[in-house]
Amino acid sequence: MARAALPQAVLCFMHPVKTARAIAEAYHEHGVRTFSLDTVEELEKIISATADAEGNPAADLRLCVRLRVSSEYAELSLASKFGVDLADAAPLLQATRQVADWLGVCFHVGSQAMTPFAFVQAIERVRAAIADASVVIDMIDVGGGFPSIYPGMEPPPLEDYFHIIHRHFEALPIAYNAELWCEPGRALCAEYSSLIVRVEKRRGDELYINDGAYGALFDAAHVDWRFPVNALEDDLIEPVEEFSFYGPTCDDADFMKGPFLLPADIQAGDYIEIGMLGAYGAAMKTAFNGFGNAQAVIVQDEPMASLYRGDRADPRQSDNVVSLR
């Protein structure tokens, strides 16, 4: 899909746990050269899956060792699942250097990192790993974690993240022509996609709505994410009150704690826009009990909130300004 959409793109396979078949297909059929890994086992798998028909190892592998870093400044942890511990990183970096034409170090500070310091701390761990291993590093990939803006979560401007990352990258003991990469997920797509739901019933400060935990509101239910909401009726009056939501299935788990701020007189029959659903919105929608049978309508609208405001004091310093209002 990526190749079809962007024929010139450099494709990277950055999941540290891959099947041999997927690696072989990526390398031999789709021209992927860049892979990430966090164990010797994965390194060996990559070497054998990318060898040619005679068993000669590939000479053009671009490999990234994923280092485990803290998720303490992020709203969603990515610290447990992947990454080699600093204590074990040196032998893995050295073994990878032996077979890689180009060697990178990558990490992920956790999703929705609320302060640029998350990246400073991670880059310092990278520095320790490189010093331990004494290998030449051609690329540092600071991963994802770049935040978006939601009710109750207002991070500093993205420019502050970029600035601090550049400064600490420049000070690393790496090749003079080393590249700095990142893998933004949320920051690219958080502002995309709204859901219009109908209030089916009100019980005090709880609203029963027609989508939920098994639909496009997975994150609202399962990680208590607070999406921005907006009542679509003109005649609703202030002040706003805090509400939680129940989805359409029969179990208590179909619950979204919020709080979601809506007009105090909201009631059954009213419609609500729930915004900023991002990648885990429509993609998570199940067909459970037929509830997934919704109609998608493509409209053009500003996001309900944006970290791309273009209100930095000196926009010339900014890399991320998309519109100056």
Ligand SMILES: Cc1ncc(COP(=O)(O)O)c(C=O)c1O
């Ligand atoms: C390897 C990798 N890179 C990038 C991302 C994107 O992260 P984020 O959405 O926090 O920017 C993820 C998210 O799971 C990931 O696993």
